[in-house]
Amino acid sequence: MSEQLQAVGRIPAPRRRMGLTGATRRRYLLFLALVAPAFLIRFATAAYPIFQTVLLSFTNLSILKGTNEFIGLQNYIDMPGDYGVRGATTFTIIYVLASTALDMIVGMAIALLLNARFRGRAFVRTINLIPWAIPMIAAGYTFRWLLDDQFGLIPYWVFELTGIRMVTFISAWGARLAVILVQVWKEAPFMAIIFLAGLQGLSQDIFEAAKVDGATAWQRFSRITLPLIMPLAITMGLFRIVWSLANFDLVYGLTFGGPGVATSVLALRVFQEGILFFKFGFASAISVVLLIFVGIIGIVALVLFRRTEVVD
Incomplete structure (x- = not known):
């Protein structure tokens, strides 16, 4: 009898079926309905243009030539041999890497300055964002006038102060340098605010302990601040690369890709091939290649961003 009771005692209790209650189910349905x-709508407006662009990339659609035939991968095969695409690819790599690196360096320097305590710090933090608030196309046209080789104010001031005559838009490397520096002037303040938020989230106890131990300001920055802020810096750097690849409004307003194709970027080349030359098939092929690069970098950035959130 005791054995039977022990056996009955070992019988597991029936499990409760965990399910959504009626109220919870209704809330989920309401959420989905809203x-x-x-x-x-968002999926349709994004998916259809991408699908249509991929289809057009396999055609030779051109309004000027009146063609619209399926040509397979010919557009992709022709891209490496196209002078405009080669020039745009070269400067895109230079522009994205150089501007992103300078954005990070200048942004970090500004963030360290804004993180210090000084009179008028709130005002300086406010005016720091003015360049970033200016539309990119407006900044491009403004600096196109300021840096003009003949009538620009900046070349005039440089000549008056140093006797050196600036040649900005005639020289290929002068124009490239102008595009990169204007982009840094425009976007570094935003990067500084992001870094400033990261700096203010760090515990000050570590820095106080390092200071007591005799660590210099450079040692505190290189061995404490930089390692702690590095996940945020890497994530923001990747996002910055994506933004640089996808936009061309600054180049459009400042140089329009000139002289020649010295400052042309791939996004601008898509605009020129499609809107100016009406070669929609070839422009679509460039767009697909650019989309693949942006997508890969964007996915990496999102993964790193989520890892940073988990670590935090």
Whole structure:
């Protein structure tokens, strides 16, 4: 009898079926009903253009030539031999890497300055964002006038102060340097605010302990601040690369890709091939290649961003 009771005692209790209650299920259905229309509209407006662009990249659609035939991968095969695409690819790499690196360095320097305590710090933090608030196309046209080789104010001031005559837009490397520096002037303040937020989130106890131990300002920055802020810096750097690849408004306003194709970027080349030359098939092929690069970097950035959130 005791053995039977022990056996009965070993019988597991029936598990409760965990399910959604009626109220919870209704809340989920309401949530889906409210979100679904916006999601479907957003998906349709993004998916259809991408799908159509991929299809057009396999054709020779051109309004001027009156052609619209399926040519397979010919557009992709022709890209490496195209002078404009080669020039745009070269400067895109230079522009993206140089501007991103300078954005990070200048942004970090500004963030360290804004993180220090001094009179008028709130005002300086406010005016720091003025360049970033200016539309990119407006900044491009403004500096196109300021840096003009004949009538620009900046070349005039440089000549008056140093006797050196600036040649900005005639020289290929002068124009490239101008585009990169204007981009840094425009975007570094935003990077500085992001870094400033990261700096203010660091515990000051570590820095106080290092200071007591005799660490110099450079040692505190290189061995404490930089390692702690590095995940944020890497994530923001990757996002900055994506933004630089996808936009061309600064180049459009400042140089329009000139002289020649010295400052042309791939995004601008898509605009020129499609809107100016009406070669929609070739422009679509460039767009697909650019989309692949942006997508890969964007996915890496999102993964690193989520890892940073988990670590935090």
